[in-house]
Amino acid sequence: xxxxxxxxxxxxxxxxxxxxxxxxxxxxxxxxxxxxxxxxxxxxxxxxxxxxxxxxxxxxxxxxxxxxxxxxxxxxxxxxxxxxxxxxxxxxxxxxxxxxxxxxxxxxxxxxxxxxxxxxxxxxxxxxxxxxxxxxxxxxxxxxxxxxxxxxxxxxxxxxxxxxxxxxxxxxxxxxxxxxxxxxxxxxxxxxxxxxxxxxxxxxxxxxxxxxxxxxxxxxxxxxxxxxxxxxxxxxxxxxxxxxxxxxxxxxxxxxxxxxxxxxxxxxxxxxxxxxxxxxxxxxxxxxxxxxxxxxxxxxxxxxxxxxxxxxxxxxxxxxxxxxxxxxxxxxxxxxxxxxxxxxxxxxxxxxxxxxxxxxxxxxxxxxxxxxxxxxxxxxxxxxxxxxxxxxxxxxxxxxxxxxxxxxxxxxxxxxxxxxxxxxxxxxxxxxxxxxxxxxxxxxxxxxxxxxxxxxxxxxxxxxxxxxxxxxxxxxxxxxxxxxxxxxx
Numbered sequence: 001x002x003x004x005x006x007x008x009x010x011x012x013x014x015x016x017x018x019x020x021x022x023x024x025x026x027x028x029x030x031x032x033x034x035x036x037x038x039x040x041x042x043x044x045x046x047x048x049x050x051x052x053x054x055x056x057x058x059x060x061x062x063x064x065x066x067x068x069x070x071x072x073x074x075x076x077x078x079x080x081x082x083x084x085x086x087x088x089x090x091x092x093x094x095x096x097x098x099x100x101x102x103x104x105x106x107x108x109x110x111x112x113x114x115x116x117x118x119x120x121x122x123x124x125x126x127x128x129x130x131x132x133x134x135x136x137x138x139x140x141x142x143x144x145x146x147x148x149x150x151x152x153x154x155x156x157x158x159x160x161x162x163x164x165x166x167x168x169x170x171x172x173x174x175x176x177x178x179x180x181x182x183x184x185x186x187x188x189x190x191x192x193x194x195x196x197x198x199x200x201x202x203x204x205x206x207x208x209x210x211x212x213x214x215x216x217x218x219x220x221x222x223x224x225x226x227x228x229x230x231x232x233x234x235x236x237x238x239x240x241x242x243x244x245x246x247x248x249x250x251x252x253x254x255x256x257x258x259x260x261x262x263x264x265x266x267x268x269x270x271x272x273x274x275x276x277x278x279x280x281x282x283x284x285x286x287x288x289x290x291x292x293x294x295x296x297x298x299x300x301x302x303x304x305x306x307x308x309x310x311x312x313x314x315x316x317x318x319x320x321x322x323x324x325x326x327x328x329x330x331x332x333x334x335x336x337x338x339x340x341x342x343x344x345x346x347x348x349x350x351x352x353x354x355x356x357x358x359x360x361x362x363x364x365x366x367x368x369x370x371x372x373x374x375x376x377x378x379x380x381x382x383x384x385x386x387x388x389x390x391x392x393x394x395x396x397x398x399x400x401x402x403x404x405x406x407x408x409x410x411x412x413x414x415x416x417x418x419x420x421x422x423x424x425x426x427x428x429x430x431x432x433x434x435x436x437x438x439x440x441x442x443x444x445x446x447x448x449x450x451x452x453x454x455x456x457x458x459x460x461x462x463x464x465x466x467x468x469x470x471x472x473x474x475x476x477x478x479x480x481x482x483x484x485x486x487x488x489x
Contacts, residue, residue: 001182002060007050008074009059013218015067017046019357027065028226030366032353047071063181063269066226069219072273075177083157083172083237085109086149087131088142092163093121095281100129102167107159108132110149115139143247143255146233150246158243162234164281166194171276175237178271185242185268186260188222188231190214194279202423203289206431207282209421212296212439215272222260222270224310230257231270235278242268248306254299261307290438297442300455312459313377313385313443319345320374321460328378330399342367376414377458379407384436385456388444408433 011017015026021040024033035043042048042055048068050056062068085103089096089111096111103109109131115138116122126133134148146160157179159172171189178187193199193208213232220228233256242263247255260270283289304311316324319341326337350363382390382404393400412429421428447455 002053003050003056003063004180004182005050006074006076007056007059007180008071009048009062009068010071011046011062011068012066015046016362018362023356024062024067025356025362027067031065031067032356033061033065033067034355060183063221066221066223069221070178070181070271072174072177072219072275075180077173077176078156078179080156081173081176082155083107083159083176084153084155085159085161086112086146086153087161087163088112088114088145088149089116089122089163090114090139091116091118091122093118093125096122096163097125097129099161099163099165099167100125100131103129103161104169105130108155110134110152112136112145112149114141114145140249141252141255143251144249147246147249150240150243153240156240157237158240159237160233160235161278162280164194165235166279166281167235168277168279171235171278172237174276175273178273179237179239181269181271183267183269184239184271185263185266186222186231186236186238186270188233188236188270188272190217190272190274190277191232191234191280192277194281196281198284199282201284202427203286203431204282204284205421205423206428206435207284207289209419209423209428210415210432210435211280211282212293212435213280215274217274219274220272222272223264224261224307225315228272229310231260231272232256233259234280238263242266251299251302253295254303257299257303258306261303261310290434293435293438294442294445297439297444298446298449300443301446301450301452304452304454305450308454311455313456314381314458315461316374316377316458317370317461320370323371324374324378327375328399328403330402342371345370376411379411380436381458382407383411383433384440385443387437387440 011024012026015024018025021043022035024035038054039058042058048055048059048062050059059068063070085107087096087099087109090113100109109129111122111126111131112134113119113122113136115136119135123133123135132152134152136145136148150158157176161167175187175189178184191211191213193204193211198204199208213234215228215231220226222228222231224230243259247259251258264270283292300311323338323341326334326341346360346363346367349366350359353359353362356362390400390404394404412425412432415432416425416428423431443455447453
């Protein structure tokens with residue numbers, strides 16, 4: 001499957017053009033891609049368009065590496081863009097009415113009632129909007145309800161959307177444009193907060209800025225081990241024929257992550273498109289909100305059983321592990337040792353970049369990025385995934401207390417500035433820590449229930465193409481072969 005003629009991509013904002021357009025540095029994991037003379041002519045500044053088989057190969061490679069993304073506005077709709085909306089619902093008749101109003105009457109809709117306690121109002125709403133109504137007598141959960149609707153879909157595309165979502169008019173048509181890439185099986189929008197009278201509360205404003213479902217403002221290929229490693233199916237457009245088997249009905253949480261990862265394992269792509277959004281009514285009542293965060297955490301162990309190669313609370317390289325351990329030791333030698341580790345790493349990366357114009361400068365920048373990533377992950381371990389161990393350590397160790405305090409304060413300071421919320425820093429900080437405590441409690445509960453620590457163990461990345469995920473490293477060198485457009489280094 002190759003990209004069609006006219007397919008347009010733009011380089012990711014972090015992809016660097018080096019040596020007079022002779023090389024590209026970027027992607028995740030970071031790699032150096034050297035371009036042949038022929039390949040350089042296929043890129044126009046920071047964009048490229050498929051004009052022939054050679055450009056199709058190059059641009060496909062950039063997409064796969066995460067070095068470029070489709071320019072979605074420049075892509076056509078599929079030749080047959082027909083899609084069916086599948087909406088699982090349990091009660092929530094008024095929310096369903098709101099969603100169906102936003103969808104309109106142009107596409108078929110299947111409403112799957114997952115054993116509502118009060119079914120007649122839900123059925124009446126579906127009938128009023130002309131939706132097909134499917135009633136389940138036993139509550140099977142969101143996975144089973146979606147599958148019941150999927151089995152009735154006859155259109156090329158299916159749109160799964162939760163009943164507590166509102167869809168702007170441009171969202172689905174824009175997502176459908178991603179299927180101009182024949183390897184794309186699923187496309188998801190950004191999930192933002194729906195403005196309601198209760199969304200102005202303390203928790204509501206925190207969720208608007210820091211929802212667990214909001215994956216940020218940057219387009220991405222969804223892939224484990226990258227900044228966007230999973231995506232929610234609160235709203236998703238998919239090729240119907242790519243969803244063989246549908247959702248895992250044994251899972252009541254994390255079933256959307258599992259489906260996405262299975263699709264990716266099968267060789268398909270999944271795109272995250274933040275230029276359009278779906279407005280989700282977040283939980284804002286304190287008890288409901290806290291419980292939902294814990295429930296999210298309980299999905300970790302079932303996912304670890306199904307995808308052990310993808311689940312890890314942190315992924316560190318040998319050098320970043322040494323850096324973190326040196327700093328956590330909090331000894332007189334800690335900073336000098338950490339500096340030595342970073343220096344040696346920068347020199348090693350510089351040798352891999354020896355044919356670029358400024359290898360030492362680039363290596364230093366990449367090492368700094370890797371160090372920041374390692375420290376950020378360590379902070380998350382201390383305050384989120386491992387907080388029970390951190391709390392225990394704080395009762396017996398002054399160093400543990402210092403590390404926990406520094407991690408908690410630094411995390412809030414960095415995230416508060418990045419999120420740009422109108423919530424005050426104290427309120428934001430309290431909500432942030434409660435969020436982490438609840439999620440971490442869910443992870444530990446699922447680990448104890450599953451009698452496994454798989455969801456709690458960091459992964460050490462060694463060898464292979466790159467020095468390590470999140471490590472800011474560069475791939476191993478390989479000479480350009482004849483006829484090649486580019487080579488990884």
